[in-house]
Amino acid sequence: xxxxxxYIAYTTIVRKEVTRVxxxxxxxxxxxxxxxxxxxxxxxxxxGAQIRDIHGVSYMSFIIPGLVMMAVINNxxxxxxxxxxxxxxxxxxxxxxxxxxxNKIIIAGYVTGGVVRGIIVxxxxxxxxxxxxxxxxxxxxxxxxxxxxxxxxxxxxGLLNAIFAKKFDDISIFPTFILTPMIYLGGVFYSIDNLxxxxxxxxxxxxxxxxxxxxxYGFHGFSDVNVLxxxxxxxxxxxxxxxxxxxxxxxxxxLKT
Amino acid sequence: xxSISIQNLTKTYAGGxxxxxxxxxxxASGDFCALLGANGxxxxxxxxxxxxxxxxxxxxxxxxDYDIDQNHSKAKKVIGVVPQxxxxxxFERVEDIVVNQAGYxxxxxxxxxxxxxxxxxxxxxxxxxxxxxxxxSGGMKRRLMxxxxxxxxxxxxxxxxxxxxxxxxxxxSMWEFLGELNGQGVTILLTTxxxxxxxxxxxxxxxxxDGQIIANDRVKNLVKLVAKETYIVHVDEIRSLEKIRGYNxxxxxxxxxxxxxxxEERLNEFIAxxxxxxxxxxxxxxxxxxxxxxxxxILNSKTEAGxxx
Numbered sequence: 001x002x003x004x005x006x007y008i009a010y011t012t013i014v015r016k017e018v019t020r021v022x023x024x025x026x027x028x029x030x031x032x033x034x035x036x037x038x039x040x041x042x043x044x045x046x047x048g049a050q051i052r053d054i055h056g057v058s059y060m061s062f063i064i065p066g067l068v069m070m071a072v073i074n075n076x077x078x079x080x081x082x083x084x085x086x087x088x089x090x091x092x093x094x095x096x097x098x099x100x101x102x103n104k105i106i107i108a109g110y111v112t113g114g115v116v117r118g119i120i121v122x123x124x125x126x127x128x129x130x131x132x133x134x135x136x137x138x139x140x141x142x143x144x145x146x147x148x149x150x151x152x153x154x155x156x157x158g159l160l161n162a163i164f165a166k167k168f169d170d171i172s173i174f175p176t177f178i179l180t181p182m183i184y185l186g187g188v189f190y191s192i193d194n195l196x197x198x199x200x201x202x203x204x205x206x207x208x209x210x211x212x213x214x215x216x217y218g219f220h221g222f223s224d225v226n227v228l229x230x231x232x233x234x235x236x237x238x239x240x241x242x243x244x245x246x247x248x249x250x251x252x253x254x255l256k257t
Numbered sequence: 258x259x260s261i262s263i264q265n266l267t268k269t270y271a272g273g274x275x276x277x278x279x280x281x282x283x284x285a286s287g288d289f290c291a292l293l294g295a296n297g298x299x300x301x302x303x304x305x306x307x308x309x310x311x312x313x314x315x316x317x318x319x320x321x322d323y324d325i326d327q328n329h330s331k332a333k334k335v336i337g338v339v340p341q342x343x344x345x346x347x348f349e350r351v352e353d354i355v356v357n358q359a360g361y362x363x364x365x366x367x368x369x370x371x372x373x374x375x376x377x378x379x380x381x382x383x384x385x386x387x388x389x390x391x392x393x394s395g396g397m398k399r400r401l402m403x404x405x406x407x408x409x410x411x412x413x414x415x416x417x418x419x420x421x422x423x424x425x426x427x428x429x430s431m432w433e434f435l436g437e438l439n440g441q442g443v444t445i446l447l448t449t450x451x452x453x454x455x456x457x458x459x460x461x462x463x464x465x466x467d468g469q470i471i472a473n474d475r476v477k478n479l480v481k482l483v484a485k486e487t488y489i490v491h492v493d494e495i496r497s498l499e500k501i502r503g504y505n506x507x508x509x510x511x512x513x514x515x516x517x518x519x520x521e522e523r524l525n526e527f528i529a530x531x532x533x534x535x536x537x538x539x540x541x542x543x544x545x546x547x548x549x550x551x552x553x554x555i556l557n558s559k560t561e562a563g564x565x566x
Contacts, residue, residue: 092344095354095357100362100363256309257271257310257311
């Protein structure tokens, strides 16, 4: 297929994915905003009022980047895993497999769908945060690459999960047992400086820590970890996950018999 | 040029089931070929490999000279496929299903909409284009899959039991439609259990049994292999059956019996002979279709030698 043809195939997948997100907005956009609002209310407002400032910012301000990132991570992941697995389950994925669309375009299309949902939800959560505190923006040039790359990484993770999933249970195992603990232990609600050295060391094996802190740096200008290293970690994760997904699609893992 | 060239194709599934055991099959460009076989014989596996939904174990497959391993994108571009089971998102609108499929082939949206309109009108679905696919009847869903398969203007259309479970009227209109498509130069590979469909539409037929092609020839040649045909005869009253014992008569009821006539025998002469015996013929028809008889013969390995596989 020509490059223009591949572009048309890509936009077709993206249009279909974005239409799906917008069509079922009460499932895709509304619930995560409600959940994050409750976090703002309970952790930021009620409990946060009793917590001292962290690195000179209020606890409410401190958790905003983490909660936005949490929404981005969950939604970019869930969008791809549920959409791709549903296509597998209904066998409508065969529409793509019998076509001349390349595997690269299939990955790019689904990942873009996940990124779009992740960023829309993240932006809505950020808008809600304005009702609770005046947000600080330290460096937009840091915020955008971090939120984009994080959404890409977790959309790719969602695709990987969907490729291997054989039943609906399989698409909830990773988010429940791996992703959620990683997010909660990834410095969304606390600075790892407050942890004992052993737990600080353990936390540094959690990639979400780097994403949250890099993003937080863009808002507040401080981070528990090196921002450049965080960025590089994201790039490496994105590259590795893309390569793994490409190999799996080429082999037909989970798609072809 | 052949539209399909399959050589030594094998497929062993992960569980160890050998679905294909060295299949060789060639379908000429513009031909209308039937792939016949009992359930589980390997028909859908062949179609899966041709369309990129099943990984082959060994062998080579070429679609219009494009090797599916080396040139899979070009090979897929010329194929349209209508699967056995519904495989579209039932929550999408009819028109979107067709237009999106065009997009996956790199066709721009203006052309895709025009092509979708043409195909949906041809298949009498245009009025339902804004409905979600879930609301369509079974026959409409099948027609939708045909409209979708044609959106990239394929040179090779593969249909896996397209008329399974559809009513007689729709089946006949589908036959007409497929005949017209073939007349326009589209090669068609069809699997079906309706053997009259094969005799009506196809010029070539391949019969697959246990993962191997056991017969492959022009339909007219295959039909010639049926030495005798069974007819059902209705008469006013059955008399003197012993005088037609050579035709292996089997009585069905007091007015009806079956006889076997060889291809050389003239039907008029046989009916005249029955009149001479005092039996007035009120109805006379073939019991089943000839391909069906041949198919059963071959599957039961009773066929004569010499069928080219």
